[in-house]
Every structure is written in structure tokens, then in C-alpha cells.
Amino acid sequence: MTPSLLARSKKREGNGGTLGTSADCVIQLRGIVKRFPGVVANDGIDLEIVRGEIHCLLGENGAGKTTLMRILYGLYQPDEGQILLNGSPIRIPSPKAALAHRIGMVHQHFRLVPTLSVEENIVLGLHEGRGPFLSPRKTRKKIGKIAEDYGLQIDSQAKIWQLSVGQQQRVEIIKALYREADILIMDEPTSVLTPQEVDQLFATLRTLVDDGLTIIFITHKLDEVMQISDRVTVLRKGKVVATVPTAETDKPVLATMMVGREVVFRLEKSPLDRGEKILEVRDLHALNDRGLPALRGVSLDLYGGEILGVAGVSGNGQQELSEVLAGLRRALKGSAILLTHDLTHCSAREVADLGVAHVPTERIRMGTVPNMSVRENLILKSYRRSPFCRWSFVDQKAAHQNACRAMEEYAIMAPDDRTAAKLLSGGNIQRLVLARELCGEPRFVIAAHPTYGLDVGATEQVRQVLLGQRDRGAGILLISEDLDELLTLSDRILVLFGGLVMGVVDAELADRETIGLMMAGTAQERVQA
Amino acid sequence: MRVPSFLRVERRATPSTRVVLGVSLLAIVAALIVAGIFFQAYGVSPIRAYGDILKGAFGSRLGVTETVRRAIPLLLCGVGLTIAFRALFWNIGAEGQLLIGATAATGVALFSGVPGPLLLPVMFLVGFAAGALWGTIPAALKVKLGINDVITTLMMNYIAIYIVEWLIHGPWKGPTMRGFAYTDRFPAAAILPTIGISRIHWPTLAVGLVLATLAFVLVKRTRWGFEIRVVGENPHAARFAGISHFKITVLAMVVSGGLAGLAGVGEVAGIHHMLLGPTHVSMGYGYTAIIVAWLARRNPLAVIVTSLLFAIIMRGGDVIKVSLGLPFQLVNVFNGLILFFLIGSEILMRYRIRLAPRRA
Numbered sequence: 001m002t003p004s005l006l007a008r009s010k011k012r013e014g015n016g017g018t019l020g021t022s023a024d025c026v027i028q029l030r031g032i033v034k035r036f037p038g039v040v041a042n043d044g045i046d047l048e049i050v051r052g053e054i055h056c057l058l059g060e061n062g063a064g065k066t067t068l069m070r071i072l073y074g075l076y077q078p079d080e081g082q083i084l085l086n087g088s089p090i091r092i093p094s095p096k097a098a099l100a101h102r103i104g105m106v107h108q109h110f111r112l113v114p115t116l117s118v119e120e121n122i123v124l125g126l127h128e129g130r131g132p133f134l135s136p137r138k139t140r141k142k143i144g145k146i147a148e149d150y151g152l153q154i155d156s157q158a159k160i161w162q163l164s165v166g167q168q169q170r171v172e173i174i175k176a177l178y179r180e181a182d183i184l185i186m187d188e189p190t191s192v193l194t195p196q197e198v199d200q201l202f203a204t205l206r207t208l209v210d211d212g213l214t215i216i217f218i219t220h221k222l223d224e225v226m227q228i229s230d231r232v233t234v235l236r237k238g239k240v241v242a243t244v245p246t247a248e249t250d251k252p253v254l255a256t257m258m259v260g261r262e263v264v265f266r267l268e269k270s271p272l273d274r275g276e277k278i279l280e281v282r283d284l285h286a287l288n289d290r291g292l293p294a295l296r297g298v299s300l301d302l303y304g305g306e307i308l309g310v311a312g313v314s315g316n317g318q319q320e321l322s323e324v325l326a327g328l329r330r331a332l333k334g335s336a337i338l339l340t341h342d343l344t345h346c347s348a349r350e351v352a353d354l355g356v357a358h359v360p361t362e363r364i365r366m367g368t369v370p371n372m373s374v375r376e377n378l379i380l381k382s383y384r385r386s387p388f389c390r391w392s393f394v395d396q397k398a399a400h401q402n403a404c405r406a407m408e409e410y411a412i413m414a415p416d417d418r419t420a421a422k423l424l425s426g427g428n429i430q431r432l433v434l435a436r437e438l439c440g441e442p443r444f445v446i447a448a449h450p451t452y453g454l455d456v457g458a459t460e461q462v463r464q465v466l467l468g469q470r471d472r473g474a475g476i477l478l479i480s481e482d483l484d485e486l487l488t489l490s491d492r493i494l495v496l497f498g499g500l501v502m503g504v505v506d507a508e509l510a511d512r513e514t515i516g517l518m519m520a521g522t523a524q525e526r527v528q529a
Numbered sequence: 530m531r532v533p534s535f536l537r538v539e540r541r542a543t544p545s546t547r548v549v550l551g552v553s554l555l556a557i558v559a560a561l562i563v564a565g566i567f568f569q570a571y572g573v574s575p576i577r578a579y580g581d582i583l584k585g586a587f588g589s590r591l592g593v594t595e596t597v598r599r600a601i602p603l604l605l606c607g608v609g610l611t612i613a614f615r616a617l618f619w620n621i622g623a624e625g626q627l628l629i630g631a632t633a634a635t636g637v638a639l640f641s642g643v644p645g646p647l648l649l650p651v652m653f654l655v656g657f658a659a660g661a662l663w664g665t666i667p668a669a670l671k672v673k674l675g676i677n678d679v680i681t682t683l684m685m686n687y688i689a690i691y692i693v694e695w696l697i698h699g700p701w702k703g704p705t706m707r708g709f710a711y712t713d714r715f716p717a718a719a720i721l722p723t724i725g726i727s728r729i730h731w732p733t734l735a736v737g738l739v740l741a742t743l744a745f746v747l748v749k750r751t752r753w754g755f756e757i758r759v760v761g762e763n764p765h766a767a768r769f770a771g772i773s774h775f776k777i778t779v780l781a782m783v784v785s786g787g788l789a790g791l792a793g794v795g796e797v798a799g800i801h802h803m804l805l806g807p808t809h810v811s812m813g814y815g816y817t818a819i820i821v822a823w824l825a826r827r828n829p830l831a832v833i834v835t836s837l838l839f840a841i842i843m844r845g846g847d848v849i850k851v852s853l854g855l856p857f858q859l860v861n862v863f864n865g866l867i868l869f870f871l872i873g874s875e876i877l878m879r880y881r882i883r884l885a886p887r888r889a
Contacts, residue, residue: 328768349771360769369763380759380770389752396750 025087026051026183026214027072027103032081034067041067042078043238049183054205054215056225056246058258059235060455061426065218066108068235069185072216073105074098104181106172108188114161118154119143122175146177150207165313166197173204183214190224194313195483195516202228220258220456222251223484234258259456270471272491275304278444278475279325284334284344286320294320296499297334302475304443307466309490309507310479313519317499318479319361322448325477326358327351338444352381357442359433361449361479363426367433370422374414375403377421378436406435411461427458434465445469448479463489483512497521544878549826552877556870557838564863571855578853585848586841594727595847598800600840601730602627602792602811604737606818607825607832608744609788614827615748616781617761618668622682623789624815625689626660628807630790631797632693633659635701635712635804638719638797645718652719653736653794660790661783663689668782672775686815690807697804712804721799730799733791740788744829747784757781789815813861817843820868839864 027049034042041064049055057065070076072083074092082089085101092098098105112121123139143156152170160168169189176184186205190198205215205228217229225232226246234241234257241257279302288294294317302308312318323329324344325336331344341354352358360366368377379388379399387398403417410431414424421429430450438445447466451459466489470476480486486493486507493510495502495518503524505514518524544552565575586596606623613620634652637643643651667681696702696712703713721730748754760767760777767774796810797803804810821839825831846860 326769327771347771348768352771358769362765365763366765366769369759369766371762372758376755380766383755384752392751392753394750394752394755 024050024052026085028082028084028087029068029072030082030084032068032071032083033079034064034071034076035079040238042071045081045235045238045240047233047240047243049214049216050231051214052209052212053230054209054217054228056229056232057216057218057235058220058222058225058232058254060220060258060457061453062237062455063235063258064238065235066187069105069187069216069218072098073103073185099179099181102180102182103185104176104179104183105185106169106176106187106189108191110168110172112160112168112171115159117157117159118163118171118174119156121160121171122156122178126179142178143174146174150177150204150211152177152204164197165192165315166194166200169193169201170204177208181213183216184208185216185218187218188220189217190219190221192314192481194519195512196520198224222254222258225254226251236260255456269467269489273305273471273473274491275306275473275475278302278304279336279338279477281325281336282334284321284324284336285332286324286329287332288320294499295324295331298496298499298501299334300494300501300504302444302477304473304475305470306491307470307476307478307489309486309493310477310496311483311486311493311515311519312481312496314481316496316519318448318496320499321496322358322361322446322477322479325351325446326356326360355440355443357437357445357474359430359437359445359447359450361452363430363433364422368421368429371420373418374407374412374421374424374432375399375417377432378403378406378417381436382439406432406439410435410465427454427461430454430458430462434462438465438469441472441474442469443474445474445476446479447476449481450478451480451482451485483515486515487512495519495524548878552874553824553826553871555877556874557867559870559874560863560866563866564859567859567862568855571853573853573855578849578855581852582841582845582848585852586844590727592844594724594729596837596840596844597734598728598730599814599843600836601734601737601795601799602814603818603821603836603839604741604832605733605792605795606789606815607821607836608737608741608829609785610818610822611825611827611829611832612744612748612757612781613664613785614822615761616757616778617764618671618778618781618785619679620664620667620682620782620785621679621819622664622667622685622815623785623792623818624811624813625682625686626663626786626789627793627796627811627815628686628689628693629663630656630660630793631804631810632689632696632793633790634794635715635797638715639701639713648716648718649721649732649798652798653791656790656794657787658790660793661787664782664786664789665779668778669775672778693804693807693810697806701804703803710806715798715802719798720802721795723799728800730795733795733799736791736795738833740791741829741833744784748829753777753780789818812843817864820864820871823868823871 025048029045029047032042032045033040045068057069059065067076071078072092074094074097077093083092084090090101092101113124119136119139122143123134128135128138140156147153152174154167154170154174160171163171189201193201209215219225229246231243231245232249232254233243234254236258281298281300284295284298285293286295298317298321300308310318310321320329324331327343327346327348327350334344336343338354338356343351346354364370369380376399379402382388383394388395388402400417406412407414407417412428412431412435414428421432424432450466451462454462466476466478478486478489487510490507492504493507493515494504495515497519498521502518502522505524561579568575568578586592606627610620610623634656637652637655638648641651663685667678667685670676670681671678697710701712703711705713721732723729724731748757756772756777757780759770759772760774764774792814793810801810817839821832821835825835842860842863846857849855849859850857
């Protein structure tokens with residue numbers, strides 16, 4: 001056992017399970033304040049992390065969780081406040097300094113070089129070998145040791161791009177352990193994983209804690225808090241609401257603390273009133289951006305008045321499916337008949353003119369023009385039609401009226417309609433996109449990750465809007481990685497894996513286990529057999 | 530980048546007009562100061578040099594008219610470039626587009642046989658078309674084949690330069706020019722009228738001012754301007770909204786190249802009355818216009834002001850050569866400095882730097 005691992009084991013023995021006394025605190029944050037122009041991201045935060053615990057940091061988007069952890073990891077400098085490590089104050093000017101204090105972080109978006117191997121990524125930035133040379137044998141031995149001690153099996157020669165997202169996350173964890181991190185910050189680590197991968201991650205985290213590590217786990221998902229943490233700190237609007245032992249609380253209490261009011265978990269969903277068939281997709285094939293097959297014969301039917309959920313781990317063809325249907329990607333083969341028109345032969349403009357609404361995955365990158373005004377963003381798809389276009393001139397008055405109506409109807413918060421879209425919060429941007437796409441009563445709505453990254457309040461609103469469209473009789477294709485969302489909103493759920501349909505299940509009868517297995521590539525018949 | 534602890538860097542939401550003007554002015558002042566070091570190194574007091582330049586530009590009637598006539602091609606090229614830059618097409622090729630416009634107009638003037646009163650309008654039309662064509666080639670190459678626009682537009686300048694060289698040394702070499710590498714003089718019907726005895730060919734100036742206004746309306750008010758801005762600000766959103774990247778890029782380059790072509794027509798029909806060596810036809814107007822458009826923050830109306838500013842600087846080149854005996858190339862140094870500080874100061878528009886409050 002390497003000295004550091006030995007030290008950890010000893011620590012673990014010394015930790016007799018009495019959580020909460022300040023002597024056990026590895027990290028104390030005192031009065032941390034961090035201001036950004038216009039917002040106070042952290043407003044006097046006090047936080048104590050006890051050695052050997054899994055401490056959840058729970059809060060909505062914008063509550064200040066990530067900012068706080070970036071301060072602890074040396075990416076931001078606090079404007080006020082103090083950080084204490086084992087009782088003595090420290091400064092953390094950079095991630096390098098954080099690592100020197102044995103604080104590691106696994107970011108939500110991985111910091112890996114896709115074309116390099118696992119091993120190369122792990123030693124990236126370290127100076128271990130002699131002079132300019134690497135010492136691969138020593139590296140491999142140390143990685144092997146970590147893998148063995150913590151059950152983190154990985155092929156250290158594989159290139160990152162060949163690995164699944166779950167495996168890449170494992171590499172990030174090994175990277176932190178390789179640098180002998182003792183305190184591990186995990187920023188929303190489950191957002192990209194299948195349910196099975198989440199279970200595996202949780203098992204790993206427990207092993208790490210048993211070995212004496214301390215884990216800070218950032219999340220906005222209540223189930224995860226209940227499942228994994230020893231204690232939980234709830235943040236709201238940059239302040240600590242409370243820190244409580246997980247065993248002494250429950251989901252509704254935490255939700256109320258997080259949102260500041262009571263939250264309805266069950267949305268009112270009217271019974272299914274299925275209309276005529278709107279969309280018939282048959283044997284659809286398409287390539288991804290890298291020219292590899294992304295859809296390999298997808299067939300589906302969508303009826304008016306229903307929501308068809310599309311489940312799958314990201315990168316299994318969902319993105320390409322939505323793009324083909326929106327006229328943004330060419331199909332190699334197959335058809336997608338919307339009532340009487342084949343969408344695979346239409347341009348994006350023609351598809352939009354057929355009454356198809358598209359809420360894109362990347363709402364900022366694709367859905368808006370950040371430097372242009374709310375008013376202009378709201379007519380991004382209709383600017384060339386009456387009443388916005390007269391004699392080739394954009395009618396500012398009509399555009400202004402349209403903006404006023406949309407801002408009121410969808411509660412888009414902006415000082416006025418000339419405000420640049422980039423100044424809006426995520427929820428407001430999504431409402432802007434919805435307002436634009438859903439005007440003119442579309443028959444077919446493609447909604448890709450419509451609530452990703454939104455806070456609880458905004459999520460609720462977006463879901464209500466989608467249900468409203470369903471009740472109006474539109475057919476909705478809902479692509480999401482949030483299984484709870486799919487189960488709540490959908491009437492049927494289709495699972496994509498490797499560009500193939502693994503099966504379609506009735507949402508009322510579906511269980512997470514079955515869907516999880518299908519997401520991992522087991523066909524429906526085999527799951528049920 | 531590490532920031533000293535007594536300074537605080539903050540993001541600005543949207544820079545106000547005052548900030549934009551202030552920062553632009555700051556860049557020019559910084560360039561003046563650094564250029565002053567060069568004057569000092571030549572043994573000339575920078576204050577005297579700048580005084581002479583201003584006197585040269587405004588001190589006499591000749592100075593004023595020479596300044597204005599230089600502003601004409603800068604105005605036309607600059608307005609065109611604002612449109613290209615709005616569409617995020619890096620047109621470095623206004624110089625070549627200008628030369629091709631001049632060449633096409635020369636062809637019409639000398640060889641077409643178009644009757645007198647129609648000759649000048651046809652020259653302008655053909656000059657526009659030639660510049661537009663020269664500009665759309667790199668546009669098509671970029672959108673269809675993904676070839677870098679900076680490189681193609683830049684390289685096509687050299688093609689244009691050598692086409693002109695070849696014509697004036699070869700097939701178009703004027704028999705009446707006693708062996709000089711010029712074409713013959715234009716017929717009287719192909720020569721633009723000027724204001725008094727000056728070299729201000731006012732029809733081109735009028736066209737430039739009108740087009741600057743039209744370009745402003747195009748960008749701010751029409752659906753095509755809307756499409757150009759969407760493509761330039763966020764090509765992904767443009768694709769998402771069903772806006773054709775190809776059509777818009779070609780449109781922007783037809784305008785940009787065409788306007789540069791018009792500038793070329795003005796130079797040969799208004800100043801030289803013949804086609805001659807490329808460096809005489811243009812003197813780098815196409816390159817200087819890049820800075821003109823950039824200083825105008827891609828606003829076609831603001832180009833009217835910035836083109837005049839750079840005309841003063843170019844006129845200043847004449848002054849420092851004649852009255853101070855310094856090389857004309859100092860002008861290029863100065864232009865380079867302005868662009869350098871201008872781009873360097875972009876960050877000041879997006880971020881505010883202030884003293885940090887004392888730590889508690």
C-alpha cells in the first residue's frame with residue numbers, strides 16, 4: 001500500500017462515527033461571499049465538512065453550489081470569507097494549490113482529451129518522470145493499484161473517445177485519486193449516466209468513503225440526496241438554508257427548503273385522448289457529425305394528443321433523430337411522413353412552415369442569437385412572413401407587439417424587448433424559445449431536453465406548457481435523459497440504443513429497471529423474457 | 530491570466546455607446562503616442578509632426594480636397610466591408626476587388642464602344658459586377674468547401690494585382706504612352722466630373738454617401754439585414770431557423786465586392802483617367818478600409834466619419850514625406866498601430882476594470 005493510502009486507512013479507523021463535532025471537520029467555510037456583476041452568487045456561506053462523510057450540496061440552478069465548490073477548488077477567489085483546512089486557514093489561489101491541499105474535483109463536463117489514452121490523460125500536467133520523459137511503467141503500476149483498491153476497473157491504454165460516459169467519469173475519479181486527493185468534489189455526477197451506471201458510481205463512492213476519503217456531492221436531485229449522503233446542506237439564492245443529517249429528513253422537507261415553497265411532485269395530467277396518426281417514421285437511417293451511423297433503422301408512430309418520450313443515454317441517436325425530423329440533417333434512408341409530407345425531403349425552413357415546432361437541445365447555441373434582442377429572437381422563424389415582413393422590411397411595430405404578447409403569456413422576464421437574449425437567465429431563454437416555437441399552434445412538437453439545467457420552478461412551467469400542447473391535440477416527441485421526467489410526462493416511452501429502437505413501453509406500466517436495461521442495450525423482448 | 534489583487538475585472542453587460550466611443554478614441558490616442566516614439570527616433574518632435582499633418586490636411590484648400598478625394602475609395606470599400614464582417618465573412622480582399630472593378634471599367638471605357646452619355650453608368654455597373662464576382666468566388670469556396678476566407682480573399686488580391694500588371698505591360702499597353710506601362714487615356718465621356726479644379730470626383734462621393742445610408746437601412750431594417758446579422762452572430766441558430774448560409778454569404782460578398790469595385794471605377798475614371806500600376810491605382814485603400822470598417826464598429830453610417838479620419842492619415846503620409854522628409858511607410862506603421870490598439874481594446878468594452886475594495 002502506498003503511504004497515502006495507508007494514511008487514509010488509519011484516518012478511517014480513527015473516525016468513530018461521531019459526525020458533527022468541529023474537531024472532525026476537514027473543511028470549514030466561514031462567511032464566504034462571491035459577487036458577480038448583478039448577482040451575489042454566494043452570500044455569507046458557512047459550511048462544515050466532516051471527515052469521511054458524503055456531504056450533499058443541494059440547490060436549484062443558480063443557488064450557488066458550483067460557485068462555492070469552484071472557490072474551494074481554487075477556480076474562483078472569494079470576495080470575503082475564510083477557508084479552513086483541518087482547523088487552519090488556507091488560501092487556494094489555483095486548482096494546483098487545491099490539489100496540493102489534496103482537494104480534487106470531478107467536473108460536470110469532463111476535462112479529458114478525447115484523442116489521448118486513459119493513462120496519458122491521468123498524468124496530463126504532472127511532472128513525474130525524469131526530465132522531459134514520462135515514466136509509463138510507474139504510472140501504469142500506480143493506476144493499477146488505484147483500480148484494484150477501489151474497484152475502478154479501466155483499460156489504461158484505451159483512448160478516451162472509445163469510452164462510455166460512465167467510464168470517462170471513472171477516469172476523472174482516478175485522475176483525482178492519482179493526485180492523492182483526499183477530499184473529492186463531484187459536480188452533478190449523475191446527469192449523464194444510466195440508472196445502472198449511477199448505481200455503480202454510488203458503490204464506488206461508498207468504497208472511497210470507507211477508505212477514509214471525504215466526498216462533497218453537488219446535485220439538484222432529491223432522490224440522490226436520500227440515497228447517497230450522510231448529511232445535506234441546502235442552498236438557496238446564495239445562502240445556506242440548513243444543514244441536516246439525511247436520516248433525519250425527507251424529500252418534501254428538502255424540496256421545500258430548496259425552492260422556498262411547497263412543490264407539487266405530481267403534475268395534473270389529463271387522461272390520454274389520442275387523435276389521428278401525425279407522424280410515421282419508417283426505417284430511418286442517418287449519420288452523425290463524424291460520419292458514423294447514428295440512426296440504424298428507427299421506426300415509430302406518433303399520434304395527436306400524446307407525448308412520446310424518447311429515453312436513452314446521450315449519444316445513442318436522440319440528437320440525430322430530432323435533427324432529421326427538423327430538417328437539419330439528411331436521412332440516408334427511410335421516411336418520416338408528417339400527415340402527407342415526407343420530412344426527410346424538406347429543408348429546415350419547409351419543416352417549420354409545415355407547422356413543426358422544435359425546441360432544440362442546445363437552446364442558447366441553436367435556439368437563440370445571444371447578441372440580438374428578445375424581440376428579434378422571437379421572430380427568428382417568422383420574420384419573413386406577414387405581419388413581420390412588409391416589402392422586405394422588418395416591421396418593428398409588429399415585432400414589438402408580438403414580443404409584448406409573448407413576454408406576458410410565457411412570463412419571460414426582461415426589462416424590455418430590446419434586451420439582448422444573452423442577458424436572460426436559462427429559464428427565461430427556454431420560455432423565449434417555447435414562446436417562439438409554439439406560436440401558431442404547431443401539430444408536431446419536437447422537444448429535446450426541454451428542462452435540462454432549469455430550476456424547479458422553470459421546469460414545472462415548461463412541463464405545464466408541454467402538457468397544454470398535448471391537451472390541445474399536438475403530437476409531442478419528448479427527448480430527455482431525465483427518466484423521472486419521461487415517466488411523468490409521457491404516454492409512451494421509446495428507448496434508443498446505438499441508433500436502434502430497443503422497445504416502446506407504456507409509461508403507466510413502465511418500471512425504471514426495464515427502461516434502464518433497455519438503455520444499456522438489451523432489447524425489450526429479452527428484458528421481459 | 531493573472532490579475533493583480535488590487536484590480537478587479539468585471540464583465541459588462543452591453544457596452545454603451547459612450548463606452549464604445551471612449552474606447553475607440555483611447556485606441557487612437559494610444560496609437561498616436563506610440564507613433565510619436567517613431568517620430569522622435571527620426572529626430573522630429575511628434576508634436577510638430579502631428580501639427581504639420583493637421584495643417585497639411587486642413588490648412589489649405591488643396592489639403593482639404595486631397596483629403597476628401599482619398600476618403601472616397603475608403604468610404605466605398607469600408608461600407609462594403611461592414612456588411613461582409615456583419616455576416617462573419619473576413620473579407621481581406623477589398624484591394625483586389627477594387628482593382629478588378631477598375632480593370633473592368635477600363636475595359637468598358639477603352640474597348641466597348643458604348644455611346645457617350647451611357648458610358649459612365651455602364652462603367653459603374655460593370656465595375657460593380659466585376660468586384661462582386663471577385664468577392665463571391667471566396668464566398669462560395671468558404672460555404673461549399675470550407676476553405677478559409679481570410680486566405681482566399683487575401684490570395685485573390687495578388688491575382689488581381691498581377692492581372693493588372695499583365696494588362697498594362699501586355700495587351701492593354703497604350704500605344705500613345707511612349708513605352709510607359711499605362712493604358713491609353715480614357716475618352717472624355719469616360720472621365721468623371723470633379724468639383725472645381727480639385728480631384729474630388731463628386732459622383733463617386735455621392736454614390737458612396739447614398740450607399741452608406743442604404744447599407745445602414747439594409748442591415749438594420751430589412752429581412753436580408755436580419756438574416757445577415759443572424760448568420761454573423763450565430764450560424765447555428767441561422768441553420769436552425771432555416772436561413773441559407775450560402776445565400777447570405779454570397780449576398781454579403783456581392784455587396785462588399787461590388788462596392789469595392791465601384792471604388793476602383795472612381796479611381797480610374799475620376800483620378801487617373803487610365804489604368805496604371807496597381808499600387809498607383811489603389812495605394813492600399815482596400816487594406817486600410819478594413820481598419821476603417823472595424824473602427825466604425827461595422828456600422829455603415831459611422832464609416833463616413835472613419836473613412837475621413839483615415840484619409841487624413843493618408844494625407845499625413847504625403848506631408849511627412851514632403852515637408853519632414855520621412856518615409857511614407859510611417860503611415861502604414863500608424864495604421865497598423867491603430868488596428869493593434871483597436872483590437873486590443875475590445876476587451877475593455879466587454880470588461881470593466883476597477884480598483885478592488887480592500888479586503889476585510
